[in-house]
Amino acid sequence: MSSKKISRKNLFFYGLSEMPISIASLPLLTYLPNYYGQEIGISLSAIATIWLFTRIFDAITDPLIGYWSDKTDTRWGRRRIWMVASIPILVISVYNLFFPNEETVTTVHLFIWLALFWLGWTMLLIPYYAWGAELSPDYHERSTITAWRSWLGVLGNVVSKSIPTLALFFFAYGGTREVTHMIGVFMLILIPLTIILTTVNVPEKKDYKPTYIPITKGAKIMWANLPFRRLIFAFFLYSTATAISGSTFIFFIRGVIADEKAGIALLLSYYVVNLCAIPFWVWVGKRIEKHTAWILGMLTFVITNPFYLLLGPGDIYWMTLGLMITGFGGATSLIFPNSMKADVIDMDKISSGEDRAAVFFSVWSFVIKIAFSFGPWFALMLLSYSSYDPTPEATNSESQLFGLRYIYALSTTIFMGATILTIYNYPLTKKKHEEI
Secondary structure (H helix, E strand, O other): OOOOOHHHHHHHHOOOHHHHHHHHHHHHHHOOOHHHHOOOOOOOHHHHHHHHOOOHHHHHHHHHHHHHHHOOOOOOOHHHHHHHHHHHHHHHHHHHOOOOOOOOOOOHHHHHHHHHHHHHHHHHHHHHHHHHHOOOHHHHHHHHHHHHHHHHHHHHHHHHHHHHHHHHHHHHOOOOOHHHHHHHHHHHHHHHHHHHHHHHHOOOOOOOOOOOHHHHHHHHHHHOOHHHHHHHHHHHHHHHHHHHHHHHHHHHHHHHHOOOOOOHHHHHHHHHHHHHHHHHHHHHHHOOOHHHHHHHHHHHHHHHHHHHHHHHOOOHHHHHHHHHHHHHHHHHHHHHHHHHHHHHHHHHHHOOOOHHHHHHHHHHHHHHHHHHHHHHHHHHHHHHOOOOOOOOOOOOOOHHHHHHHHHHHOOOOOOOOHHHHHHOOOOOOOHHHHHH
């Protein structure tokens, strides 16, 4: 692998494909459950169950696609070809998820297209992130790569949230259905555009060694990688926290803050601060250990989120302040975990003698999707159990809102606190990495 510094042109074009990934992450957790529950009328328990069971396929597809990507050897490389192949699957599944026929849509429709969406997501994300880990062997430049990727992803989120916000404030056009449709349009445009720009403009490394180790033997070598085990468990806890809060965010704004349409503007405030904070945290990450910087960012959630218990109808400005504080700290999770993953893959290369980045990212992808399924399932089942009514005309009592308040406010504090305990005293430091 070349040690030559990556040009800004390549960093820019590589990072573009993060835009559809980043934009898709939010509505899948935040708007789609609300849309299918509120506008279409599917029960929260049914939506929660679908979110959970679509992950069964990933137990098979994620490791296979990671393994096949590492084994792929074509004149176009082994990562870009998978990314291009994901385009038609993602486009058709996004169209059917975000623009269903509301009069005939069923739970089967949601299940099929959500499962296909996750398949396309896997085909894009695993090779794409593995490719990023292979762009540079340098400890700090890896943080720069993930920072560029994350910054462009957040920029896509800011733009995709700005237009619905402007439509709401200037034209009174907004609501769950309208925002869902507008985000869907953005994704249908950005998926083919950004992936093609990335794959055409960024070269792949040529000196890789395709993997020949059987999956079972490779899994044993991976499991023996202690830093990877700790990192993957930490990110599962972190992702569960964001999945629970993300899936209950719109319900919290509508039910507790008592504002039907402010959700998109509040999310915009979070992502704008996210965007501005990334360069600062890259600077911090070059002066302290990566895991320490990540812990500092998560502390903003641990400290801030319990104060949401004090909020009530009309407290939109206090909600905005809380989101801006956590948006500042949340930027660390966009940079350092992915950079740390690239570091642990170096340890595997020594143990296995092969370039197996995609296999590692397949495990990472599977863990994220398990968290993104378990979190909403857990939260929506609790909301259903508390008899919370998500329909627009419903008036929920204080007892019905009790569970919503505590799920949204405390889940992040609990799970991110557990993440901090898991990652504290992380063994793969800069000094250790240089020794490797």
